[in-house]
Amino acid sequence: MKxxxxxxxxxLGAALLLSSCGSKERSATTGWKYNDTKWGGFEKLDYxxxxxxxxxxxxxGGTFTMGLTEQDVTYDWNNIARRVTVSSFYMDETxxxxxxxxxxxxxxxxxxxxxxxxxxxxxxxxxxxxxxxLAYNEPFVETYFRxxxxxxxxxxxxxxxxxxxxxxxxxxxxxxxxLIEKGILNPNVEQKDEDNFNTDAYLVGQYQGDVRKNLxxxxxxxxxxxxxxxxxxxxxxxxxxxxxxxxxxxxxQGNQTSEKDERISDRRFYPWDGNTVRYQKxxxxxxxxxxNFKRGAGDYMGMAGKLNDDAHIPAPxxxxxxxDFGLYNMAGNVNEWVLDLYRPLTSTTLSDVxxxxxxxxxxxxxxxxxxxxxxxxxxxxxxxxxxxxYVTDEEAATRDNYKTGQVYxxxxxxxQSQSFYDYGKHTLIxxxxxxxxxxxxxxxxxxxxPGTRRFLDEDKSSRTIGFRCAMTRTGSPSGNEDVGGNQxxxxxxxxxxxxx
Numbered sequence: 405m406k407x408x409x410x411x412x413x414x415x416l417g418a419a420l421l422l423s424s425c426g427s428k429e430r431s432a433t434t435g436w437k438y439n440d441t442k443w444g445g446f447e448k449l450d451y452x453x454x455x456x457x458x459x460x461x462x463x464x465g466g467t468f469t470m471g472l473t474e475q476d477v478t479y480d481w482n483n484i485a486r487r488v489t490v491s492s493f494y495m496d497e498t499x500x501x502x503x504x505x506x507x508x509x510x511x512x513x514x515x516x517x518x519x520x521x522x523x524x525x526x527x528x529x530x531x532x533x534x535x536x537x538l539a540y541n542e543p544f545v546e547t548y549f550r551x552x553x554x555x556x557x558x559x560x561x562x563x564x565x566x567x568x569x570x571x572x573x574x575x576x577x578x579x580x581x582x583l584i585e586k587g588i589l590n591p592n593v594e595q596k597d598e599d600n601f602n603t604d605a606y607l608v609g610q611y612q613g614d615v616r617k618n619l620x621x622x623x624x625x626x627x628x629x630x631x632x633x634x635x636x637x638x639x640x641x642x643x644x645x646x647x648x649x650x651x652x653x654x655x656x657q658g659n660q661t662s663e664k665d666e667r668i669s670d671r672r673f674y675p676w677d678g679n680t681v682r683y684q685k686x687x688x689x690x691x692x693x694x695x696n697f698k699r700g701a702g703d704y705m706g707m708a709g710k711l712n713d714d715a716h717i718p719a720p721x722x723x724x725x726x727x728d729f730g731l732y733n734m735a736g737n738v739n740e741w742v743l744d745l746y747r748p749l750t751s752t753t754l755s756d757v758x759x760x761x762x763x764x765x766x767x768x769x770x771x772x773x774x775x776x777x778x779x780x781x782x783x784x785x786x787x788x789x790x791x792x793x794y795v796t797d798e799e800a801a802t803r804d805n806y807k808t809g810q811v812y813x814x815x816x817x818x819x820q821s822q823s824f825y826d827y828g829k830h831t832l833i834x835x836x837x838x839x840x841x842x843x844x845x846x847x848x849x850x851x852x853x854p855g856t857r858r859f860l861d862e863d864k865s866s867r868t869i870g871f872r873c874a875m876t877r878t879g880s881p882s883g884n885e886d887v888g889g890n891q892x893x894x895x896x897x898x899x900x901x902x903x904x
Contacts (some may be wrong), residue, residue: 431529449635511577533867558738567643656728696723768835840856
């Protein structure tokens with residue numbers, strides 16, 4: 405009898421265990437079941453974390469000293485050292501190459517070429533940046549961007565405005581591919597004019613696409629398109645901020661003394677150790693040049709038979725050794741656009757302004773979606789994009805956390821700073837002036853230091869300036885494997901409750 409009772413209790417326990425395994429997770433607030441149509445269909449995802457988009461590397465954020473690490477030989481005093489923190493983000497392994505930009509142009513011409521040829525013309529790089537009065541660089545005008553020999557070389561002659569347009573296009577193509585790979589949309593190469601996939605327009609229901617199979621709607625037992633809350637679509641590709649770019653270039657994690665402390669063994673002048681531009685370890689690479697730059701007057705690549713950087717102009721985007729984040733050519737090859745508006749005194753005001761030591765960035769104007777009287781986004785524009793409008797100073801004045809909609813000159817060129825930039829008379833700095841960094845194939849070694857900065861108008865371009873993209877990291881700063889954040893939090897299996 406005892407054995408029967410024991411066996412019965414085992415069966416009962418197994419049944420309870422199976423029933424508990426089959427039950428749905430409940431809200432810790434209300435006790436209602438998630439993901440159950442009988443309980444209203446509120447969804448809670450078993451989300452594994454943000455994936456890395458094509459060519460992106462996770463840059464784990466942290467604190468660092470932003471600013472010049474070398475002597476300010478130009479006496480600009482435009483990047484005074486100060487400690488800041490950068491949130492984790494993603495960065496392109498390489499500069500955007502000619503083949504990447506030509507793919508963009510091909511899509512633009514295919515979709516907008518008939519109705520809006522000006523969109524294609526506006527996207528074209530300026531290949532005339534190679535032309536000079538006293539140099540025979542004319543062949544590069546025709547060959548550098550178009551010839552397959554230069555497919556994997558960084559695109560140049562692209563303005564800051566054009567770089568941002570490329571990033572927007574890339575966001576939509578990557579997200580469209582994610583929906584195709586999930587089996588939600590079918591590929592559609594017949595998109596024309598405003599009928600093309602745009603992430604924002606899709607999320608607000610202004611683009612349907614060639615639907616293959618939408619997600620199950622637990623509220624209605626029907627189907628629904630993907631929502632932002634599903635975590636399938638990625639944040640936007642964009643230019644990195646100046647702080648992000650500089651942090652990623654230095655890659656100081658390579659000098660961390662151990663995984664258990666926050667100390668670094670040495671500061672860095674360049675994206676590598678030491679104060680020289682040559683490889684210092686005693687192996688077969690000892691003495692090799694570490695970047696593509698101009699070594700001296702008239703010396704772009706060294707002597708025949710022993711070329712030092714093997715590049716008289718830009719080199720392929722995966723040339724030279726990557727830094728400790730795995731990023732190529734964060735010094736030399738081409739300068740790179742960053743997101744920031746240029747102001748020389750920004751660094752001197754950071755300690756006086758709340759929160760500007762976390763993700764410092766000087767932008768332009770805050771934006772918001774243009775809404776109709778019912779609070780819905782108005783009809784998308786002729787290119788298939790949602791319409792945005794700028795936040796006015798009057799609207800911003802009602803806020804507690806910011807007080808101005810236009811922040812071009814905030815504390816550096818406005819009434820509060822008691823200064824202004826009289827463009828064209830006393831300065832070349834305007835509200836269109838953007839920062840570029842990194843040094844190029846035509847620059848001396850001084851400009852290879854990540855702390856150096858220069859500026860150019862956002863609608864101008866150069867044969868020495870290219871760009872790479874970045875993306876915001878959502879969730880854990882350490883990546884998808886790290887559920888916690890420090891030694892007091894433990895990694896746990898999916899669905900396991902945290903114990904305190």
